[in-house]
Amino acid sequence: MKTPPLLRPGDEVILVSPASHPKSDQWKQGVEILESWDLQVRMAPHALSHYFGFGGSDVERSSDFQLALDDPNIKAIFPIRGGYGSSRILDQLNFERFVANPKWIIGFSDITAILNHVTQLGIASIHGPMPHNFCQVGGDEALEKLRCLLFEGKTDIELPAEAENRPGQAEAEIIGGNLSLIVHLIGSASLPSFKGRILILEDVGENLYHVDRMVLQLKRAGLLNGLAGLIVGSFSDCKEASLTVGKSINEIILEHTAGTKYPIAFEFPSGHIAQNFPLVFGKKIKLLVNKDNVQLTD
Numbered sequence: 001m002k003t004p005p006l007l008r009p010g011d012e013v014i015l016v017s018p019a020s021h022p023k024s025d026q027w028k029q030g031v032e033i034l035e036s037w038d039l040q041v042r043m044a045p046h047a048l049s050h051y052f053g054f055g056g057s058d059v060e061r062s063s064d065f066q067l068a069l070d071d072p073n074i075k076a077i078f079p080i081r082g083g084y085g086s087s088r089i090l091d092q093l094n095f096e097r098f099v100a101n102p103k104w105i106i107g108f109s110d111i112t113a114i115l116n117h118v119t120q121l122g123i124a125s126i127h128g129p130m131p132h133n134f135c136q137v138g139g140d141e142a143l144e145k146l147r148c149l150l151f152e153g154k155t156d157i158e159l160p161a162e163a164e165n166r167p168g169q170a171e172a173e174i175i176g177g178n179l180s181l182i183v184h185l186i187g188s189a190s191l192p193s194f195k196g197r198i199l200i201l202e203d204v205g206e207n208l209y210h211v212d213r214m215v216l217q218l219k220r221a222g223l224l225n226g227l228a229g230l231i232v233g234s235f236s237d238c239k240e241a242s243l244t245v246g247k248s249i250n251e252i253i254l255e256h257t258a259g260t261k262y263p264i265a266f267e268f269p270s271g272h273i274a275q276n277f278p279l280v281f282g283k284k285i286k287l288l289v290n291k292d293n294v295q296l297t298d
Contacts, residue, residue, distance in 0.1 A: 001119075001282045001283070002123050002124065003102075003124045003153075003280075004076075004102040004104045004123070004124065006150065006151055006152065006153050007037075007104070007150045007151050009037075009038035009039075010039075011075040011076070012040040012073050012074055013034060013040070013042070013074065013075060013076040013078055014043070014067075014068045015027065015030075015031070015043050015079075015131060016055075016061075016068050017044070017047050017054075017064070018055065018061050018065050018079055018085060018089055019079065019081065019084055019085040019086045020053050020055060020082065020083020020084055020110070021048070021051075021053065021056070022047075022055070022132060023081075024132075027080045027081070027131045027132050030130070030132060030133075030134035030135065033134050033135075034078070037147055039076075044064035044065075045060075045064060045067075046060040046063070046064050047080060053085075054084075054085045058085075058092065061088075061089050065077075066092075066093055069093065069098040069103075070097045076104040076105075076106065076150065077103060077104065079107040079111050079114075081109075082107065082108065082109025082110035082111050082178075083109070083110050085110065086112075087113040087190070090113060090114070095121055098118075099123060102123045102124075104125065104150060105118060105126070106126040106128055106130065107126075107127070107130050108128060108129070108178065108270075108272075109130075109178050109181075109272065110178070110181060111130070111177075112127075112176075112178040112181035113184070113190060115127055115281050116176075116177065116182070116190055116191055119192045120189065120192040122282075123282065125282065126146070126279070127174075127278065127280075127281055128145075128146050128279065129143060129146055133274075136274035142269070142274070142277050145157070145277055149278050155279070155283075156296075157277060158294070158295050159265075159269070159293060160292075160293055161289075161291055162265070162266040164250045164264075165266055165289050165294065166262075166263055166289065167290055167291065168289055169263060169287060170228040170229035171284060171285070171286045172196055172197050172198050172228035172229065172284060172285070173198065173282050173284050173285070174200055174231070174282075174285055175281055175282070176194075176199040176201055176231075178201075178203055179201045179203040179214050179215070180206065180214065182201070183214045183217050186217070186221055186223075194223050194227055195226040196228055197227065198229040198230070198285065199224075199230050200232075200233055200279065201230070201231070201233060202232075202233030202235065202272070203236075203238065203271070204236045204237055204238070205236070205237045205238065207239065207240070207243070208238060208241070208244070208245050208247070208248075209243050209244070209245045211235065211249060211252055212245045212247070212252050215253060219256045219257075224257055224260065225260065227260070228287075229262045229263045229264070229287045230257065230264045231268045231270070231287070232250070232265065232266045233268045233269070233270035234267075234269065234270060234271035234273045234276075235249045236272040236273055253266075263288075265289050268294070279296075
């Protein structure tokens with residue numbers, strides 16, 4: 001697995017919109033934060049475009065992302081937000097120059113499609129906050145961890161234990177992201193193998209029976225077997241619908257991982273929340289789940 005170079009003060013980064021268009025000016029505060037890190041921020045030509053719900057047409061979005069992949073002066077790619085549309089442009093992109101000279105791609109939610117695709121190509125990326133979310137109240141610690149990852153390459157997270165955690169330890173690469181997107185990628189060339197890796201899952205706004213169906217699909221596809229570990233992030237605004245399953249998110253996960261032995265950490269601060277801790281996909285990390293706490297370290 002190739003890891004892109006760390007950022008340095010003065011580096012140029014680019015903002016793109018491979019999925020939905022920015023709905024507000026919140027991204028401007030994201031630019032201010034990146035500039036406070038002494039980065040030179042460039043906007044892709046169609047970063048603020050509207051094409052129905054997308055950040056430009058498929059052609060415009062793929063053109064912007066191709067520019068970001070190929071330009072040697074750009075050291076990191078920041079999708080402004082998620083939404084929907086990243087997987088629509090994957091097959092139009094040429095990753096040859098990117099693989100030869102990798103750079104950081106940072107995002108979550110719909111950007112899960114891109115992160116998993118580049119993992120499949122052997123390049124590390126970062127699952128974490130995007131400029132549209134930088135200004136969320138309560139997200140300062142997540143932003144500082146993102147800055148440390150980009151400039152220093154450090155991961156050091158310690159969290160209190162959750163009652164339903166399954167103890168254990170693992171040292172492996174992290175992969176995964178948004179549950180809906182992972183299920184969407186099954187059977188495509190963009191989904192890497194999960195075997196021997198630590199899987200992280202998060203989602204937002206899904207009915208609990210949808211979550212049950214998607215986790216069941218992972219199980220039936222064999223994707224929950226052979227994991228090194230499982231991290232369960234935020235499932236924001238996920239609730240019972242008229243069709244009920246009678247289980248919480250944690251109970252759904254435990255049911256469909258019954259019979260496996262790997263450690264499971266619940267309530268990890270990752271996903272559609274202000275405190276969205278960044279994680280490097282494709283980088284080996286140590287996961288320790290015990291009765292007192294959960295630790296993720298280099």
